[in-house]
Amino acid sequence: MATTTEKTYNPVTPAIVEELKNIVGARFVIHDDAEKLEPFSHDEVVEKAYRHMPEVVVRPRAAEEISAILKLANREHIPVTPRGAGSGLSGGAVPIHGGIVLLCDRMNEILDIDAENMMITVEPGVVTSEINEHVEPLGLFYAGYPMSLETCYIGGNVAENAGGGKAIKYGVTNRYVLGLEVVTPTGEIIELGGKLVKDVTGYNLLSLMTGSEGTLGVFTKIILKLLPKPKANVDLLCLFTDAREAISAVPKIMTQSGIIPTAIEFMDRSSVQASCEYLNETLPYKNAGACLLITLDGPDEQQVEREYEAVGELCLANGAFEVYVADNFTTSERIWKIRRNCAEAFAVISPIQANEDPVVPPSRIPDLLEGLRKIGEKYNLYTPTYGHAGDGNLHSRISPKPEVSKEQWYELLPGMLNELYTLIADVGGRVSGEHGIGHKRKKFVPMFLSPETIEVMKSIKRALDPNNILNPGKVFDV
Amino acid sequence: MATTTEKTYNPVTPAIVEELKNIVGARFVIHDDAEKLEPFSHDEVVEKAYRHMPEVVVRPRAAEEISAILKLANREHIPVTPRGAGSGLSGGAVPIHGGIVLLCDRMNEILDIDAENMMITVEPGVVTSEINEHVEPLGLFYAGYPMSLETCYIGGNVAENAGGGKAIKYGVTNRYVLGLEVVTPTGEIIELGGKLVKDVTGYNLLSLMTGSEGTLGVFTKIILKLLPKPKANVDLLCLFTDAREAISAVPKIMTQSGIIPTAIEFMDRSSVQASCEYLNETLPYKNAGACLLITLDGPDEQQVEREYEAVGELCLANGAFEVYVADNFTTSERIWKIRRNCAEAFAVISPIQANEDPVVPPSRIPDLLEGLRKIGEKYNLYTPTYGHAGDGNLHSRISPKPEVSKEQWYELLPGMLNELYTLIADVGGRVSGEHGIGHKRKKFVPMFLSPETIEVMKSIKRALDPNNILNPGKVFDV
Numbered sequence: 010m011a012t013t014t015e016k017t018y019n020p021v022t023p024a025i026v027e028e029l030k031n032i033v034g035a036r037f038v039i040h041d042d043a044e045k046l047e048p049f050s051h052d053e054v055v056e057k058a059y060r061h062m063p064e065v066v067v068r069p070r071a072a073e074e075i076s077a078i079l080k081l082a083n084r085e086h087i088p089v090t091p092r093g094a095g096s097g098l099s100g101g102a103v104p105i106h107g108g109i110v111l112l113c114d115r116m117n118e119i120l121d122i123d124a125e126n127m128m129i130t131v132e133p134g135v136v137t138s139e140i141n142e143h144v145e146p147l148g149l150f151y152a153g154y155p156m157s158l159e160t161c162y163i164g165g166n167v168a169e170n171a172g173g174g175k176a177i178k179y180g181v182t183n184r185y186v187l188g189l190e191v192v193t194p195t196g197e198i199i200e201l202g203g204k205l206v207k208d209v210t211g212y213n214l215l216s217l218m219t220g221s222e223g224t225l226g227v228f229t230k231i232i233l234k235l236l237p238k239p240k241a242n243v244d245l246l247c248l249f250t251d252a253r254e255a256i257s258a259v260p261k262i263m264t265q266s267g268i269i270p271t272a273i274e275f276m277d278r279s280s281v282q283a284s285c286e287y288l289n290e291t292l293p294y295k296n297a298g299a300c301l302l303i304t305l306d307g308p309d310e311q312q313v314e315r316e317y318e319a320v321g322e323l324c325l326a327n328g329a330f331e332v333y334v335a336d337n338f339t340t341s342e343r344i345w346k347i348r349r350n351c352a353e354a355f356a357v358i359s360p361i362q363a364n365e366d367p368v369v370p371p372s373r374i375p376d377l378l379e380g381l382r383k384i385g386e387k388y389n390l391y392t393p394t395y396g397h398a399g400d401g402n403l404h405s406r407i408s409p410k411p412e413v414s415k416e417q418w419y420e421l422l423p424g425m426l427n428e429l430y431t432l433i434a435d436v437g438g439r440v441s442g443e444h445g446i447g448h449k450r451k452k453f454v455p456m457f458l459s460p461e462t463i464e465v466m467k468s469i470k471r472a473l474d475p476n477n478i479l480n481p482g483k484v485f486d487v
Numbered sequence: 488m489a490t491t492t493e494k495t496y497n498p499v500t501p502a503i504v505e506e507l508k509n510i511v512g513a514r515f516v517i518h519d520d521a522e523k524l525e526p527f528s529h530d531e532v533v534e535k536a537y538r539h540m541p542e543v544v545v546r547p548r549a550a551e552e553i554s555a556i557l558k559l560a561n562r563e564h565i566p567v568t569p570r571g572a573g574s575g576l577s578g579g580a581v582p583i584h585g586g587i588v589l590l591c592d593r594m595n596e597i598l599d600i601d602a603e604n605m606m607i608t609v610e611p612g613v614v615t616s617e618i619n620e621h622v623e624p625l626g627l628f629y630a631g632y633p634m635s636l637e638t639c640y641i642g643g644n645v646a647e648n649a650g651g652g653k654a655i656k657y658g659v660t661n662r663y664v665l666g667l668e669v670v671t672p673t674g675e676i677i678e679l680g681g682k683l684v685k686d687v688t689g690y691n692l693l694s695l696m697t698g699s700e701g702t703l704g705v706f707t708k709i710i711l712k713l714l715p716k717p718k719a720n721v722d723l724l725c726l727f728t729d730a731r732e733a734i735s736a737v738p739k740i741m742t743q744s745g746i747i748p749t750a751i752e753f754m755d756r757s758s759v760q761a762s763c764e765y766l767n768e769t770l771p772y773k774n775a776g777a778c779l780l781i782t783l784d785g786p787d788e789q790q791v792e793r794e795y796e797a798v799g800e801l802c803l804a805n806g807a808f809e810v811y812v813a814d815n816f817t818t819s820e821r822i823w824k825i826r827r828n829c830a831e832a833f834a835v836i837s838p839i840q841a842n843e844d845p846v847v848p849p850s851r852i853p854d855l856l857e858g859l860r861k862i863g864e865k866y867n868l869y870t871p872t873y874g875h876a877g878d879g880n881l882h883s884r885i886s887p888k889p890e891v892s893k894e895q896w897y898e899l900l901p902g903m904l905n906e907l908y909t910l911i912a913d914v915g916g917r918v919s920g921e922h923g924i925g926h927k928r929k930k931f932v933p934m935f936l937s938p939e940t941i942e943v944m945k946s947i948k949r950a951l952d953p954n955n956i957l958n959p960g961k962v963f964d965v
Contacts, residue, residue: 125738125850148745172685181685183694184662197939203915204848206878207659209648209698210917210924210935211962212944216661216694220687237745260603267626267715267786308745312790370682372603400684437681439688446688457688461675465951466690472946484689 018106018481019086021064029067029109032077037068037115049110052097053157053352055360059100059449063090063110070115072190072198072229079196079227082109082478090480091223093133093165096157098352098364099447101169101222105482111227113164119143120230127235128187128204133164133228140233150238152179154272155443156349164228170220172443174348175304177399178271179236181443183219188232191218194225194474204232217469222445223480225473239306241313242271244335244344247324248297252277252394255299256374258327259398262303265327266319272304273399274348280355280395280406284347287354292347293333301329301398302348304341351395352404359391359408361418363426366450367433368442371401380432381405388425389413402442430456446484454485496584496959497564499542507545507587510555515593517544527588530575531635531830533838537578537927541568541588548593550668550676550707557674557705560587560956568958569701571611571643574635576830576842577925579647579700583960589705591642597621598708605713606665606682611642611706618711628716630657632750633921634827642706648698650921652826653782655877656749657714659921661697666710669696672703672952682710695947700923701958703951717784719791720749722813722822725802726775730755730872733777734852736805737876740781743805744797750782751877752826758833758873758884762825765832770825771811779807779876780826782819829873830882837869837886839896841904844928845911846920849879858910859883866903867891880920908934924962932963 021040030038039045043062051060069075082089088108095102104110117134124147129140137158140151155161155173165171167189172181188202202208202215218226249255252275259273276284277299281292294300303320307313321332335341355362369377378394385392389410396403407425409418430440430453440446440453455463467487470477477487499518508516517523521540529538547553560567566586573580582588595612602625607618615636618629633639633651643649645667650659666680680686680693696704727733730753737751754762755777759770772778781798785791799810813819833840847855856872863870867888874881885903887896908918908931918924918931932941945965948955955965 123848123850124742126848127738127742128848148742170687170691172687176685180662183691184658193939193943199937199940199943201940203917205846205915205917205920206849207650207654207880207920208846208917209650209919209921211932211941212703212947213648213661213694213698214940214943216691217947220691225690237741237747240745260605263715264602264605264626267718269715308794312793315790316786368683368686370601370604370606371684372601402685437683439681439683439686441687442683442685443687454689459677461671462677462679462692463689465671465677465692468950469690469695469947472950473943 018088018108021087021108025081025085025087026065028081029065029078033067033069033074039066040064048095049092049112050103052095052100052102054098054100054449055356055362055364059103061103061105061107063104064107066110066112068112068115072192075111075192075227075229076196076198078109078111079192079194079478083195083476086476088481089478091168091227093162093168094160096161097165097169097445097447098366099441099445100449101445101447101483103448105448113162116229122147123204124149126204128232129235130230130232131163133162133231135163137161137163137166144235145238148238149235151185151233152236153182153185156352163231167219167228167231168221168223169443169445172397172400172402174272174274174397176397177273178269183216185234186215186219186231187234189215189218189228190230191226191228194479202232222447222483224470224483240308241310242304242306243313243317244341245303245317245321245324246333246335246344247301247303247329248295248331249299249301249329251298252378253375254328255301256378256398258301258324258329260371261327262320262323265323268316268320270303270320270399271306272302274302275398275403276300276302276348276351276395277393279391279393280351281347283354283358283393284350287357288347288350290343290347292344295331302344355393355406361415362406362408363422365405365407365429366402366441366444367438368400368402369433369436369438371399373436373438374398374401374403376436377403377432377438384425384428388421400442448482451483451485496566496586499565499586503559503563503565504543506559507543507556511545511547511552515546518542527570527590528581530573530578530580532576532578532927533834533840533842537581539581539583539585541582542585544588544590546590546593550670553589553670553705553707554674554676556587556589557670557672557956561673561954564954566959567956569646569705571640571646572638574639575643575647575923575925576844577919577923578927579923579925579961581926583926591640594707600625601682602627604682606710607713608708608710609641611640611709613641615639615641615644622713623716626716627713629663629711630714631660631663634830641709645697645706645709646699646701647921647923650875650878650880652750652752652875654875655751656747661694663712664693664697664709665712667693667696667706668708669704669706672957680710700925700961702948702961718786719788720782720784721791721795722819723781723795723799723802724811724813724822725779725781725807726773726809727777727807729776730856731853732806733779734856734876736779736802736807738849739805740798740801743801746794746798748781748798748877749784750780752780753876753881754778754780754826754829754873755871757869757871758829759825761832761836761871762828765835766824766828768821768825770822773809780822833871833884839893840884840886841900843883843885843907844880844919844922845916846878846880847911847914847916849877851914851916852876852879852881854914855881855910855916862903862906866899878920926960929963
């Protein structure tokens with residue numbers, strides 16, 4: 010998948026491997042072993058076309074080691090691809106030009122829990138769900154909730170500006186990143202932000218780094234804002250006859266109630282079925298064509314009760330034929346597990362698929378769904394859809410029906426995707442709401458951003474990474 | 488105040504004035520008239536040292552006109568300083584190298600109110616408080632609340648990433664900027680973001696532009712996120728014996744209650760007195776040394792009532808000797824007006840002063856206050872303080888006591904400020920929480936950011952503005 014527009018890089022020679030061993034320690038360097046290197050040739054993108062083997066994998070323990078590796082890579086002109094848990098969905102951690110994979114798994118310490126300031130300082134290799142395990146006993150919580158939170162690393166969340174199930178109320182990762190220690194592409198260690206709730210001292214490099222997909226810096230320390238943990242929460246499972254009806258209800262529920270729920274997740278019939286089968290689980294789904302999973306949280310039970318009654322009523326008034334209330338942890342977790350595992354389930358069902366992540370103005374979701382349905386009809390495809398209805402961010406796992414052969418699928422794919430992204434652009438949307446561009450989606454970016462806008466982004470990349478060493482070929486070709 | 492490290496610029500010749508008249512129309516160009524140009528030589532910074540006259544002021548009506556002006560300025564090597572309402576507090580809109588002031592007052596239309604998506608599209612010259620006048624009848628509100636909201640422009644809020652009184656709960660301007668039309672320093676018109684709640688399509692240029700103090704682009708359209716308007720709110724005026732006690736209570740109130748108030752504003756005794764005298768107003772202040780103004784809002788009155796009872800109790804348990812409840816608009820507005828006018832009041836009382844805007848980790852505010860008190864003692868100064876206690880962002884209006892002469896003040900000023908900023912750095916703070924760096928505070932930036940960090944910022948400025956035309960000499964010298 011290496012593109013011809015990128016510079017050619019030098020190979021990782023035995024001498025360079027020795028140098029890397031001197032930096033991180035011999036046992037933290039993987040090389041010359043295809044079987045051990047293979048897991049680092051891909052992330053969770055199922056298509057094999059987006060894989061590429063690294064020449065060497067290094068597992069540094071400190072910012073200084075990463076700095077030394079990047080200085081070496083600049084000197085020798087070797088690409089470096091940072092990697093967290095490998096749970097990405099855009100090929101962002103795939104070393105498409107070979108070279109060095111920089112694995113952050115050993116940098117996995119929680120460095121400081123500061124309850125008084127409601128902040129936590131972590132290393133990038135901490136598993137996201139671990140953060141809440143540590144701070145919940147203190148009455149605090151971290152509001153990031155990507156669907157992969159039980160496996161993904163917080164460093165990857167920051168690199169991708171991860172969204173997830175609670176973004177409608179709590180925002181995406183960016184809102185919680187107060188400070189970063191960053192190793193720049195040229196190997197300088199810089200500190201951005203700090204234990205500060207607000208700060209306008211210079212440009213907002215924190216937000217520029219967050220979501221830069223490992224192309225502008227490697228994060229070695231992350232200071233996150235915490236919130237007081239809500240003392241009550243309830244989930245509503247709202248059943249609708251069809252997807253369009255469910256989606257149309259979303260902006261009405263919010264504007265009519267004046268309430269921003271914690272989550273408004275959407276699953277169509279086939280997404281629920283796939284995930285239930287995968288988990289050997291059931292939902293009271295009846296003949297529903299689609300459902301909304303609405304979570305409400307708040308400072309006490311009475312408040313949450315009042316809110317769920319209001320929201321439940323509005324769901325019924327706006328087309329739901331049934332609303333189930335899940336007001337205990339076990340039932341809530343059962344439903345959320347089904348939602349979290351949609352992606353896994355479809356990956357198992359159909360390894361041949363296009364998993365897209367469009368984001369559109371919330372009011373245009375029905376148009377997106379209708380367009381998707383037409384594309385499915387035209388090309389003879391399944392278009393199961395689920396995602397974050399409250400944010401206008403839907404995931405579609407498009408896959409061929411049995412009568413479409415593998416060859417036909419690969420033949421129709423480019424035209425079908427072009428049609429899909431044209432539709433997304435037509436309704437005012439963008440390429441990705443939370444999965445990122447990586448190298449999988451970079452060809453679609455020019456359909457959404459003007460050449461002048463892309464040039465501004467590239468000029469920033471060139472300014473920070475003059476040798477194009479850090480994660481080259483991602484987001485765009487420089 | 489022009490620094491020698493900036494390039495020298497060319498003068499605005501009569502031929503260039505003619506060209507500017509052709510671009511925006513003759514009656515929208517101010518030149519050759521010192522009296523009419525003078526208002527554009529300063530913002531709200533009181534020190535005369537930070538003033539500088541423009542050569543010409545132009546008042547464009549459209550992005551295309553701004554693009555033409557910037558292209559001309561690049562060709563002729565003339566600096567361009569964008570300006571909103573001139574209510575800034577860091578000299579950001581002051582044309583310190585002369586040249587062209589780009590006044591955005593004619594670009595003041597509300598372009599679109601999209602209730603379904605809960606978004607509004609405005610031009611930069613719209614007065615901030617006007618936004619809520621338009622959207623409140625629809626049950627919506629814009630959460631930005633800078634203290635100058637009745638005069639400042641939304642374009643300036645975005646340029647400075649304005650904070651304000653409600654940032655503790657609602658965050659600063661950046662959280663609400665979903666889309667921008669920007670004229671780049673070289674005159675390209677680009678669109679960033681859109682009517683999208685989240686979006687990871689390329690680098691986060693939206694956040695880079697927000698808070699860039701007019702050095703990276705001129706905003707010509709702004710899409711803002713709105714929220715459902717809270718249906719109830721209450722203010723608590725909590726009296727404490729001294730400032731340290733009041734400030735110490737703040738993190739305790741939040742962590743013990745689990746509630747994030749809408750605002751936790753702090754005023755010491757002299758700030759309340761000054762503002763009350765300025766407004767010819769009174770507060771039930773008794774012998775208090777300091778007060779907290781705590782606002783709570785929510786979806787209904789019962790909820791807000793429960794919250795204010797809990798918070799009020801915690802104030803009393805943590806040192807307040809009296810808590811007054813203001814649960815109607817008139818009383819609430821009376822108190823808030825006193826808070827909003829602290830800055831104005833001190834500007835009138837003492838035109839000789841240093842108005843600083845430090846932000847520190849919230850738990851370190853008591854150390855900042857104690858250090859400030861010592862500095863006041865050492866140099867024989869008043870150090871009245873007020874601000875956003877919940878965010879760790881305090882404003883101090885430092886001014887000489889009567890026995891200190893004007894000459895002595897100017898002699899002690901550099902040493903005193905150096906001591907103050909050393910203190911701020913020592914407690915983990917930063918130069919500015921919300922007023923910006925401008926040219927007034929840029930000399931302090933190297934005490935807080937490493938040379939490598941500043942170099943990253945400068946490299947971005949150089950990449951976007953190769954001729955250093957747009958607002959040169961602000962934030963740092965390139």
